[in-house]
Amino acid sequence: xxxxxxxxxxxxxxxxxxxxxxxxxxxxxxxxxxxxxxxxxxxxxxxxxxxxxxxxxxxxxxxxxxxxxxxxxxxxxxxxxxxxxxxxxxxxxx
Numbered sequence: 001x002x003x004x005x006x007x008x009x010x011x012x013x014x015x016x017x018x019x020x021x022x023x024x025x026x027x028x029x030x031x032x033x034x035x036x037x038x039x040x041x042x043x044x045x046x047x048x049x050x051x052x053x054x055x056x057x058x059x060x061x062x063x064x065x066x067x068x069x070x071x072x073x074x075x076x077x078x079x080x081x082x083x084x085x086x087x088x089x090x091x092x093x094x
Contacts, residue, residue: 039072040064041083048072048083055088 041048042063049058063069072078075085075093085093 039075039078041070041072041078041081043068043070046083047086048075048078049086050075050089053089057088058086 038051039048040051040060040063044063044066049060049063051060054060072081072083075090079085
């Protein structure tokens, strides 16, 4: 099964596989198996992303790779911490 079956970008899928080699033998269903919280804040630009609606412009893999990530379960919590909704994956809130 390729990345399309996961509902995430190819880059995020490849990062997930690389960083979790032990998970290769288990069934991975989505990026939410890696980040079950559903939202991911970028510490360097103050945007937060909806992982269920990730776009390639979000660059989730780079955020995680650079350790600039902060997971959130609810968007209201990210907003409370002064993170801004991403214009790419949450255009209706931007």
